[in-house]
Amino acid sequence: MFKSVIELVHYREMMVSLIRRELRGKYKASVLGFLWTFLNPLFQIFIYTIVFSFILQSGIEHFSIFLFIGLIPWNFFSVSISSGASCVVNQENLIKKIYFPRIILPISYVTSMFINMLLTFIVIFAVLFLSDYGINVIAVCFLPAVMIIEYLLALGICMIVSAITVYFRDLEYILGIINMAWMYLTPILYTIDRIPENVRVFFNLNPMVPIILAYQQILYYKELPDMGTLLHAGTIGIVILIIGIFVFNRMQKKFVEEL
Amino acid sequence: MTDDDAVIVRNITKNFRVYSDKGWTLKERLVTAGRRKYQTRNILNGISFQVKKGEAVGLIGKNGCGKSTTLKMLAKIMCPDSGEVYVQGKVSSLLELGAGFHPDMSGRENIYLNASILGLTKKEIEKKIDNIIAFSELEEFIEDPVRTYSSGMYMRLAFSVAINVNADVLLIDEILGVGDVSFQKKCFERLQEIKTYGTTIIIVSHSLEQLEAICNRCIWICDGKIKEEGLPVIVNAHYYKEMEDQRLQKCKKNLIAETQCNISTDERENSNSQTIAIPDESAGSIEVYAEDTKPEFSQNKFDIEVPVLPPSINKSATRVGTYECEFTGLYMKNKNGNEDVIFSIGDCIEIIISFKGNKVIRGANISVSITRADGVYCYGTNTRFDKCKDIEITLEENEIKFYFDNIKLLSGTYFINLGLYDSLYKEYDVIWRAKKFYIKDTNLNGECGVFQMEHHWIY
Numbered sequence: 001m002f003k004s005v006i007e008l009v010h011y012r013e014m015m016v017s018l019i020r021r022e023l024r025g026k027y028k029a030s031v032l033g034f035l036w037t038f039l040n041p042l043f044q045i046f047i048y049t050i051v052f053s054f055i056l057q058s059g060i061e062h063f064s065i066f067l068f069i070g071l072i073p074w075n076f077f078s079v080s081i082s083s084g085a086s087c088v089v090n091q092e093n094l095i096k097k098i099y100f101p102r103i104i105l106p107i108s109y110v111t112s113m114f115i116n117m118l119l120t121f122i123v124i125f126a127v128l129f130l131s132d133y134g135i136n137v138i139a140v141c142f143l144p145a146v147m148i149i150e151y152l153l154a155l156g157i158c159m160i161v162s163a164i165t166v167y168f169r170d171l172e173y174i175l176g177i178i179n180m181a182w183m184y185l186t187p188i189l190y191t192i193d194r195i196p197e198n199v200r201v202f203f204n205l206n207p208m209v210p211i212i213l214a215y216q217q218i219l220y221y222k223e224l225p226d227m228g229t230l231l232h233a234g235t236i237g238i239v240i241l242i243i244g245i246f247v248f249n250r251m252q253k254k255f256v257e258e259l
Numbered sequence: 260m261t262d263d264d265a266v267i268v269r270n271i272t273k274n275f276r277v278y279s280d281k282g283w284t285l286k287e288r289l290v291t292a293g294r295r296k297y298q299t300r301n302i303l304n305g306i307s308f309q310v311k312k313g314e315a316v317g318l319i320g321k322n323g324c325g326k327s328t329t330l331k332m333l334a335k336i337m338c339p340d341s342g343e344v345y346v347q348g349k350v351s352s353l354l355e356l357g358a359g360f361h362p363d364m365s366g367r368e369n370i371y372l373n374a375s376i377l378g379l380t381k382k383e384i385e386k387k388i389d390n391i392i393a394f395s396e397l398e399e400f401i402e403d404p405v406r407t408y409s410s411g412m413y414m415r416l417a418f419s420v421a422i423n424v425n426a427d428v429l430l431i432d433e434i435l436g437v438g439d440v441s442f443q444k445k446c447f448e449r450l451q452e453i454k455t456y457g458t459t460i461i462i463v464s465h466s467l468e469q470l471e472a473i474c475n476r477c478i479w480i481c482d483g484k485i486k487e488e489g490l491p492v493i494v495n496a497h498y499y500k501e502m503e504d505q506r507l508q509k510c511k512k513n514l515i516a517e518t519q520c521n522i523s524t525d526e527r528e529n530s531n532s533q534t535i536a537i538p539d540e541s542a543g544s545i546e547v548y549a550e551d552t553k554p555e556f557s558q559n560k561f562d563i564e565v566p567v568l569p570p571s572i573n574k575s576a577t578r579v580g581t582y583e584c585e586f587t588g589l590y591m592k593n594k595n596g597n598e599d600v601i602f603s604i605g606d607c608i609e610i611i612i613s614f615k616g617n618k619v620i621r622g623a624n625i626s627v628s629i630t631r632a633d634g635v636y637c638y639g640t641n642t643r644f645d646k647c648k649d650i651e652i653t654l655e656e657n658e659i660k661f662y663f664d665n666i667k668l669l670s671g672t673y674f675i676n677l678g679l680y681d682s683l684y685k686e687y688d689v690i691w692r693a694k695k696f697y698i699k700d701t702n703l704n705g706e707c708g709v710f711q712m713e714h715h716w717i718y
Contacts, residue, residue, distance in 0.1 A: 013375040013384070018359070021372055025361040097355030098376060099335045256337050257275065 004249075007101050014100060015108045022112035037116055038123050041072055052189060060191060062220075065133055068124055069219045070188035070212050073147075076117035077154050077208060078179050080110045084158035085165045085172045092259045102252045103245070106158045114151050128219070136222035145234075146214045146225065152237035153207055159244030163251040166258050186212050207236040264347065265428050265459035266310040266333060271342030272483075273303040273328055302328050303339070304483035312347075312427075315460040317470035317491060319498050320480040326463045329480070330354065330430050333461065348427025348459075351377060357417030362406035366397060366416055369405050373420045387423050394449070395419035396442075415442055422449050429453065431462040447472075467495040503700050507601045510672075510697060514600055572693045573674075580688040584616030584623065584652045586677055589693050600696040604670075604711060608663040608696075614679060614688075616652035623650045623687070626678035627661050630692070631671055637709050641678065667711045670700035 008015075027033045048071070049064040060066050087109040088095070088102065095102065128135055165171045186208045187195070195203050203209060210233035214225040276297045303325045310316050318326040331337045332344050334352035359376045360369045370391055374384045392401055395416045397408075405413060431450075451473060454460055464470055470477055470491050477494040479487040487494050565578055571588045592609040593599040602608055610627060628639030642650060650659070674692040681687065 010380070011375075011378060013371075013379065013381045016381070017372040017375040020368075021359070021361050021364065025363055091359075093355065094358055094376065096336070097352075098358050099350070099352060100376060100378065253338060256331070 004101060004103075008104070008107075011100055011104055015104050015111070018104065018108035019112040019115065022109065023115060037119060041068075041075060041120055042123070044075075045071060048189065058190060062133065065127065065131070066191075066216070066220050067189065068127065069215055070186075072117060072120050072124060073150055073212060073215050074183060074186065074188050074208070075120075076113055077150060077211075078183065080113050080154035080158050081161055082172070082175045082179050084109050084113070084154075085161040085175050087158070088162045088166055088255065089169070089172075089259070095255055095259060102255060103159070103248055106155065106162050106244075106248065109162075110151065110155045110158050114147075114154075118147075124219070134222070135219065139218045139222055139224050142214075142225050142230070143218055145230065146211060146218065149214075149230070149234045149237045150211045152241045153211070153233075156237070156240035156242070156244035159241075159248040163248045166251070166255055182206070182208070187216075188212060204232075207233065207240065210236075263312050264309055264345075265312045265314070266308075266347070266461065267343075267345040268306060268308050268329070268333070269343045269345075270305050270307050271303055271329075271332060271339035271344060272301075272305055273325075273332070273337070273340050274299045274301050276300075302483055305342070306480065306483070306485055307342075308478055308485065308488065310459055310461060312459055313454075313457040314476065315454050315462065315474045317474040317477040318461065318463045318480060319465075319467070319470065319477055319495065320486075321502065324480045325483050326480055327354070327432055330432055330461065330463055333428075334430050346428055349378075350428045350430065351424045351426030352430040352432075353421040353424075354430065354432040356414060356421055360405055360413075360417065363404050365403060366395075366401040366405055366408070367392075369416065370420055373417065374424065377421070377424045379424060391419045391423045394423060394445075411439065418442075418446060422446060422453070426458065428459045428461070431460065431464075433464055467491075467499060471495060499700075507697050507699060510695075511600050514695060568690075572690060573695055576693045577691045578688065580679070580686045583618060583687050584614060584620055584679060585688040586612065586614045586679060586690060586693075587656055588613040589675065589677060591675070591694060591696060600694070601699060602666060602696065603699045603701050604667065606666050608666055610661040610663070610675065611658060612661065612677060613656050613658045614652065615656045616654060619654065620652040620681065620687075621649060622682045623652050624678075624680045624682060624684070625650060625659060626676075626680070628676045628678070629668070630674050630676060631709065632673065632695075635709060637668065637673065639676070641680070643682070666698070668698045669706060669708060669711060670698045672697055 024034075027036050030036060032039065045064055045068050048067055052058045052067070053063050084106060087105050091105055094100070125135070127133075161171060161175060185203070185206055192200075192203075192209075192213060210229040214229055214233060217223055217225045217229075277300050306325070306329060308316075318329060320326050328337065330352070331354070332339050333346055334350060334354065335346075336352070336354075357369075357373060359372050361372065364372065367388070370388060371381075371384055374387070374391075375381075379387075392398055395418075397412060397416055397419075400408065400412065405416065408416070447469065450460070454473065460473070462470065462474065474491045476489065477491040477498075478485055479494050479498050487497055566582055566585055568574065568576055568578065569587050569589070571590055572586070588611070590598055590611040591600060592611065593602065594607045594609075596609070612625065612627070614625070624641050624643045626639060626641035629637045631637055651657075673696055675694040675696065677688075677690045677693050678686070679688040
């Protein structure tokens with residue numbers, strides 16, 4: 001365990017390079033380039049706002065801001081597991097030919113998506129200021145903690161699914177469907193009040209619920225996050241990450257033969 | 260493991276599962292659950308060797324014998340099923356060039372990317388980047404995206420990164436044949452330089468010359484086991500000899516198969532004897548006509564039906580002539596009197612030629628000649644040159660034997676050509692490339708040309 005941490009430290013430059021390649025290489029050939037990182041969610045929000053403000057009225061005040069705050073973290077999470085599932089399979093050539101700690105692959109993929117999310121948060125803050133919606137500075141101090149918890153959770157799940165995908169390629173497609181359902185089971189397009197009290201216990205089993213709620217508390221309701229929620233989310237995040245590392249390490253031994 | 264050992268491999272084995280029909284998808288998994296067919300292929304079957312620090316070792320063997328698998332185990336890419344692998348020091352494996360290159364990023368960015376994947380830290384890369392760029396000779400293009408590079412430039416950049424990664428143990432898998440000749444030479448010199456620094460090198464290559472130049476030792480792996488180990492010159496020579504033998508055996512098998520195929524089609528054609536008889540007769544009638552009107556040497560082959568080639572003659576042979584008389588068989592035998600198509604320099608080759616005529620012809624002349632596979636005419640003679648007594652062709656099949664008592668051809672693929680002429684060299688039947696044969700490569704020291712010539716040196 002200790003040895004593999006040292007090895008990871010030694011390979012930090014590889015992680016940095018892969019993250020850079022992921023972020024910069026992705027849009028390199030397109031005309032608008034990196035701008036797409038921002039344009040994509042903006043259009044997504046535009047569409048949802050139209051649908052849920054005019055067609056299916058949600059009755060939420062400042063709906064686009066509410067949506068924005070929930071959707072950006074969700075997008076990070078969702079891409080980390082759906083596209084993240086193939087992050088090992090896609091690097092088949094590297095794995096077959098070069099030795100490096102395999103766990104770098106999910107780490108660098110999720111990290112690059114995380115950085116992507118951080119950059120999109122610049123847009124969120126710009127919108128909050130420009131629309132005179134304003135922020136609660138003290139509450140925002142808790143934002144990094146929420147982000148880190150979400151990162152750990154996404155990383156843990158990505159490790160599990162990317163390792164399983166090597167042996168079972170269907171998972172990638174199955175996850176696409178799961179993701180779709182998962183999004184509607186998370187209070188992004190609606191407030192948690194819509195969920196009847198008696199099923200809310202089950203609802204809270206979804207690890208993304210406390211995380212999205214915390215984002216909304218901090219930025220939409222401009223209040224301090226509920227510490228119970230935060231603790232709940234943090235525990236789930238760490239437990240899943242530990243399981244992820246364990247599963248990935250167990251499964252990586254046969255990667256070369258299975259790819 | 261003592262201090263001066265760099266690599267110890269102890270009795271490693273490895274099996275691969277080869278799925279006859281690998282089911283990746285859910286449906287296939289469910290349908291075939293529990294009865295997925297696979298064969299276990301034994302790749303390595305107990306290999307042990309040691310490499311001292313600073314030593315250069317070459318791994319040789321035919322494709323699929325397990326060389327690359329061994330290298331992958333040393334590089335920790337794969338784990339052996341049983342046995343142990345110890346490697347002391349930092350390992351750098353050059354099994355893949357340009358790992359992780361992104362086509363839209365510049366040459367410089369890709370150097371960072373590739374080098375970091377090979378395990379270098381940022382500081383190390385910065386220290387080396389100038390050397391790497393200089394080595395690749397791509398200074399002018401280094402800021403361009405690599406997708407604009409030619410494939411040679413791409414490989415040069417990739418190789419420059421790979422060869423500049425310093426390590427205690429360097430594993431190389433067939434990547435020395437990169438770029439143009441001068442770049443290859445440069446890479447090779449660089450490798451020798453690395454060796455002088457005391458880096459342990461383990462190299463897989465099919466270029467025996469390169470191995471001999473750089474390695475202290477060669478290990479010949481055959482069917483997952485070590486067949487021979489020792490000085491490169493000796494091991495390589497044995498390896499080369501066996502590979503050559505195997506190749507020639509395969510050629511021989513193909514030839515035999517071809518001949519048998521000839522015979523079987525021949526039989527088939529004979530069974531339809533009606534159809535074959537007609538062209539024969541018509542050939543005869545045209546022959547008369549041809550003889551009357553144009554008694555020249557050369558024959559217009561469009562006028563004459565070419566008789567079916569005898570089964571003992573190569574199918575790809577070409578034939579011209581008037582066919583008043585024709586060859587009916589050709590056999591090559593070795594000194595033991597067995598039919599053979601593989602000979603060594605200095606061997607005696609017996610060539611048995613049979614022929615018959617449609618009429619009795621006196622004073623015929625038979626020629627035997629050799630051309631190399633690339634068309635070089637090597638040697639030719641005939642009974643007239645050799646002042647043999649005249650040959651009489653009758654309606655019955657006759658046989659003549661010809662001997663190359665001491666064949667001096669150098670190794671290669673050759674063909675026997677046959678000719679049957681009258682005293683004025685009118686072509687009755689000339690068969691080009693009638694029979695294929697091989698001369699084995701027995702002298703590794705390498706004479707070159709067509710023939711071995713008697714010679715000596717004086718100082």
